Amino acid sequence: MKASQFLIATLREDPQDAQVASHRLMLRSGLVRKVGAGLYHILPMGLRVIRKIEAIVREEMNRTGAMEFQLPVLIPAELWEKSGRWNTMGKEMFRLKDRHDIWNVLGPTHEESFTDLMSQILRSYRDLPVNVYQIHTKFRDEIRPRFGVIRSREFIMKDAYSFHADAASLDETYQKMRGAYRQIFQRSGLETVPVEADSGSMGGSGSEEFMVPSEIGEEVLLLSDEYRSNQEKTPVLYAELGDTGEGSSPKNAASDKGSSGGGKKAANSGTAAAPTLADLQIIDTPKIRTIEELAQFLKCQTAELLKSVVYRTENGLVFIGIRGDRDINEVKLKNHLGCLELNPASDADFTKIGSVPGSAGPFDLKVADNLQILFDRSALTADTWITGANQKDKHVKGFYLTAEQKAGAVDLALAVNGDPSPAGDGLLREMRGIEVGHIFKLGDKYTKAFGLTVLDPDQKPIVPIMGCYGIGINRTMATVIEQNHDDKGIVWPISVAPFEVCLVSITKTEEEKSQAQAVYESMLSAGLDVLWDDRDLRPGVRFNDAELLGYPIRVTLGKFYFQD
Incomplete structure (x- = not known):
């Protein structure tokens, strides 16, 4: 293919809206042109x-x-x-x-x-x-x-x-x-x-x-x-629950090692009825809205707190209790609920269930909008917790899960760097x-x-x-x-390059053009996928285009070639 007969639509400047190298280079090298959001013309190259x-x-x-x-x-x-x-x-x-x-x-x-x-x-x-x-x-x-x-x-x-x-x-x-x-x-x-x-x-x-x-x-x-x-x-594994990775049988119950929420083991927490506000110690937490602010205010770690996350689905409301240092894995939650959409609950949703944003807790809630209350398995890693009191600017100490709540706890947490490997071979990276x-x-x-x-x-x-x-x-x-670019442009693997070879000829006479034509035709006869850049442009412009387009092989015919 002759470049003089091929549309090479390169750009001299980087497009302003291109955020990543591939997008920038595809636009600059004339592989594509943007039509609208997420829509692209694919050009010949x-x-x-x-x-x-x-x-x-x-x-x-x-x-x-x-x-x-x-x-x-x-x-x-x-x-x-x-x-x-x-x-x-x-x-x-x-x-x-x-x-x-x-x-x-x-x-x-x-x-x-x-x-x-x-x-x-x-x-x-x-x-x-x-x-x-x-x-x-x-x-x-x-x-x-x-x-x-x-x-x-x-x-x-x-x-x-x-x-x-x-x-x-x-x-x-x-x-x-x-x-x-x-x-x-x-x-x-x-x-x-x-x-x-x-x-x-x-x-x-x-x-x-x-x-x-x-x-x-x-x-x-x-x-x-x-x-x-x-x-x-x-999946998220917890050493406190006996999780060791492949071949282990994670215990679906709280560990008896240590405790949170005041450092006391909850009396009969495995068999007791669900706690109410009267059973718990109320803590004033003025103007606290996030789990990080609460940990700083109480001078403790976020892992010592039980945070509450509330979503609205197409089927109603779902309330999740999860350890403060963990985040909800929304894919796991959707799969567990069988729902299509998860949206953060509104202030009105909190009011319906008798709670308030920033101080929500998984107890004394009103059943409204098909409310489901779930606990992530991280809630099993301690006996008692500090959590929201369902009153503005107040939290409680000593909350515990009932036996039924413990048995129903599921893995809803997002695994992160440094968690135990499910294969039992160390930590995840x-x-x-x-x-x-x-x-x-x-x-x-x-x-x-x-x-x-x-x-x-x-x-x-x-x-x-x-x-x-x-x-x-x-x-x-x-x-x-x-995976294949440098500061000058694309560096194509030869298997997917638009052309395997770029032949650049710098000619001044008809005889030199004829010699370049002969080289081009010999390459074609040898079965090479070659672009002959015969355009009437300065050599520097053609060299820059060749670097930008990233042909695996570039052959230049200049004065020394023609002199020989």
Whole structure:
């Protein structure tokens, strides 16, 4: 390709709204142009990179025996109603009515579509296993599109879905896909870390994300030598409760070692009725609103306090008691409640349940709006606590959990750097990462919903189980740039570079141009993917563009070449 016949849309200055290196360099090098929030034109140079990544993905998918399809982006809402996700996907799903007043979806993913299609095709166990995929456009109305194409509202995705007669077959394909993903990312020039992950709205029993370590990563990973997980998925262990990691059976009861809330063991706290305000020592805490302010005022550690967090869900109010040094893991809480949305409770919500913000406590509460009271397992690490008195500027000392409350305590806390590893091999360390791929074991959630059955060897109907496997193509391109750039521009791995070779010719005569043409043609004949920068621009401009665009190999034909 001659640069004089190719649109090279580089910019001389850094775009002001670009926050990260990949976004800045993609705009400056003319790979993309922004249309609106989370929307980007892909220009010819960027499309060449996209097509090379797609080719790697396609080769590795085909090598596993998967078959490529292409399904409509526009999906009838009735398919999503069938799976139950019409109501659970939330506002990130684009919904629209056609001229016949019928609801449709711009596909954010295609479990429903592929399952519906396979229900019309699969008939016998002999048809299984089958693995189908597409490389297609997806749409998600992200609440905060950011970092260029890393989190955008329209993107290209490879999504695959496998169907199996039994768990052993699913496990085999899952491992094949896991290996294919490692190969795809390695060939694309990415170093990835597979970690355990939450399945979210996808459902299913097993899930792994392929993460690229990056300071700009939106995901927090927690790692040890034997354990790797997304922060959202990581359980929190407490030595006080006998938690030791893999193979242990955490005790679901308070430790008898030490105590908080005044340093006294609560009398009969395991069998006593729930405490009331009359049972507790009231402490004046004027103008205290946060757990940190309370700890400073009482000259104690936040871990000696029991804080209260109140949310409103679509099903009502939920009140959580959690140790003061811990934060709520909202993914764990959503999964436990089976809810879609969590919003901080309003002042009016606190009034309804007989409490006040800043001094809320998990006792003497009015039952309103389907109020649920939950305790995180951290509340089991001491016998008594200092907590809110449900009165303005007042807290109480000596609060304890009843036996029923202890038995119902669940892990709702966010694991952090330095927590014990669930594998029992020391402490967790934190790393940030960008998710470029995700694989799931979906079970029969979708096949059951769509009535997909096949006949087994005894001619009896069985419901197949599914796997799901996704790779973000645009995001992979951006992440390659995040891992491969310097102060002059992109440094492409040769496998995904827009061109493998950039030939820059500095010619003055027709004879020199003819010689440069001969070199260019010989490169093409040798099978090289070459861009000949023959533009009538100063050499410095062309060299700067070559550095910015990051071609792996640059060949310059200058006066010394032509003299020889």
